[in-house]
Amino acid sequence: MVEDCCCDYETVDSINEEVLHPILQDLVKLPFFRYFKVKLWCDCPFWPDDGMCRLRDCSVCECPENEFPEPFKNPYSGLSPDSMICQEGKPQAAVDKTLDNKVFKGWVETDNPWTSDDETDNNEMTYVNLQLNPERYTGYTGDSARRIWDSIYKENCPKYPSEELCHEKKVLYKLISGLHSSISVHIAYDYLLDESTNSWGQNLPLLYDRVLKYPERVQNLYFTYLFVLRAATKAADYLEQAEYNTGNPEDDLKTQSLVKQLLYHPKLRSACPKPFDEAKLWKGENGPELKQEIQKQFRNISAIMDCVGCEKCRLWGKLQVLGLGTALKILFSVDGDNHLNQPLQLQRNEVIALFNLLNRLSESVKFVHEKGSSIEEVIKEQRPPTVQKDASKPNLKLVLFVFPVNVAVLFFAFTPHKFASSDSPAGLPLRCRV
Numbered sequence: 425m426v427e428d429c430c431c432d433y434e435t436v437d438s439i440n441e442e443v444l445h446p447i448l449q450d451l452v453k454l455p456f457f458r459y460f461k462v463k464l465w466c467d468c469p470f471w472p473d474d475g476m477c478r479l480r481d482c483s484v485c486e487c488p489e490n491e492f493p494e495p496f497k498n499p500y501s502g503l504s505p506d507s508m509i510c511q512e513g514k515p516q517a518a519v520d521k522t523l524d525n526k527v528f529k530g531w532v533e534t535d536n537p538w539t540s541d542d543e544t545d546n547n548e549m550t551y552v553n554l555q556l557n558p559e560r561y562t563g564y565t566g567d568s569a570r571r572i573w574d575s576i577y578k579e580n581c582p583k584y585p586s587e588e589l590c591h592e593k594k595v596l597y598k599l600i601s602g603l604h605s606s607i608s609v610h611i612a613y614d615y616l617l618d619e620s621t622n623s624w625g626q627n628l629p630l631l632y633d634r635v636l637k638y639p640e641r642v643q644n645l646y647f648t649y650l651f652v653l654r655a656a657t658k659a660a661d662y663l664e665q666a667e668y669n670t671g672n673p674e675d676d677l678k679t680q681s682l683v684k685q686l687l688y689h690p691k692l693r694s695a696c697p698k699p700f701d702e703a704k705l706w707k708g709e710n711g712p713e714l715k716q717e718i719q720k721q722f723r724n725i726s727a728i729m730d731c732v733g734c735e736k737c738r739l740w741g742k743l744q745v746l747g748l749g750t751a752l753k754i755l756f757s758v759d760g761d762n763h764l765n766q767p768l769q770l771q772r773n774e775v776i777a778l779f780n781l782l783n784r785l786s787e788s789v790k791f792v793h794e795k796g797s798s799i800e801e802v803i804k805e806q807r808p809p810t811v812q813k814d815a816s817k818p819n820l821k822l823v824l825f826v827f828p829v830n831v832a833v834l835f836f837a838f839t840p841h842k843f844a845s846s847d848s849p850a851g852l853p854l855r856c857r858v
């Protein structure tokens with residue numbers, strides 16, 4: 425069984441491959457799920473942006489005006505001619521959020537207590553076509569990337585959950601770790617293998633080194649997938665009735681039908697009816713305070729996304745953290761005061777983030793499942809020779825082991841009288857036996 429969940433790994437793999445993955449792949453290509461509204465401007469509240477991305481691939485290609493759906497647009501402010509071309513990292517103002525209310529039946533501007541995004545800040549928002557900006561290797565690495573992950577784990581969800589850590593905090597840790605695994609899997613799946621020829625492909629050693637080598641990271645990936653899946657199925661009635669209006673009636677009908685197929689699929693409903701049991705959380709005496717605390721930590725993580733120093737990583741980081749925040753909002757509506765009877769209200773962007781996150785996790789689970797069993801053999805063949813042990817370099821472990829032994833030998837060797845023993849066989853001094 426996936427820990428804390430209600431399904432086993434084999435079932436997850438089979439429903440993912442047979443049901444969820446194919447539907448999600450079609451769904452995210454449709455206009456409704458293709459466009460994500462995001463503030464790409466990096467206004468990090470914690471550190472100035474010092475992260476430099478090496479590749480052109482880390483900048484986001486924004487949408488030309490004629491591309492994104494009519495009902496998504498602000499009728500009062502046209503796009504500047506600048507936004508007609510594919511830009512590198514220039515945020516454009518092109519969004520009017522008030523249209524959400526008209527386009528999406530029953531969708532209002534509700535705050536999400538789990539995230540820090542200020543959606544009313546329309547002037548800085550831009551639409552991005554996710555299909556043009558795949559999540560893949562960008563070259564973002566080094567101190568800036570490391571600092572983001574470190575601060576997420578150290579300050580907002582402890583890295584190694586100890587036995588005393590309460591169940592709810594472990595859940596937060598596992599969600600972040602699962603998301604981190606999924607990001608690494610996507611880097612490995614679509615990697616720049618040769619910069620000079622611009623050739624892209626799978627990097628299996630990286631998949632192994634960053635994810636598969638650590639069973640806990642794989643477990644957390646499956647956990648996060650089931651958690652988000654549970655949120656989507658819990659909100660099935662709401663999501664089924666929503667109006668997916670982008671001004672393309674044919675595509676919009678298809679969107680609604682695929683959402684329904686996904687959430688009510690008989691195989692999913694019978695094999696894994698409740699992927700995660702949220703009712704077990706916040707049960708202790710201090711449940712409400714704990715919820716407030718964890719909400720605050722998650723909001724912090726959401727704010728840290730503004731510090732990601734590579735635009736495309738920031739886009740996907742923001743989207744996926746919003747997706748997780750949406751799952752948390754659905755499962756633990758609505759705020760820290762336990763207003764459980766409040767009707768669920770989601771923003772369009774939250775639903776877009778939820779399904780795109782589900783799709784990312786589904787892709788990661790599929791790739792991990794496909795490569796998991798055979799990977800050790802494969803990477804042995806693929807590892808470049810430089811990775812193999814270099815005989816000219818000392819092996820640190822061996823040095824650390826041999827050094828004290830050598831010292832001991834020398835010590836015995838040069839103090840024969842003290843350690844010579846009459847009981848040693850053949851009267852040899854003890855040093856000879858060493």
Ligand SMILES: Cc1cc2nc3c(=O)[nH]c(=O)nc-3n(C[C@H](O)[C@H](O)[C@H](O)COP(=O)(O)OP(=O)(O)OC[C@H]3O[C@@H](n4cnc5c(N)ncnc54)[C@H](O)[C@@H]3O)c2cc1C
Pocket residue numbers: 559560561562563564565566569570572573600601602604605607608611634641732736737738740741
């Ligand atoms: C929000 C965000 C989005 C990013 N998106 C991209 C992207 O789209 N493309 C891209 O090329 N790079 C992206 N990066 C950078 C990428 O995640 C790595 O930071 C980078 O590739 C350097 O990797 P690393 O080997 O140093 O380890 P990192 O992945 O940076 O990990 C740092 C440390 O965290 C721990 N750790 C690693 N994985 C897990 C896990 N699953 N669970 C728990 N602990 C773990 C390990 O101790 C590891 O040493 C993103 C970074 C962030 C913060």
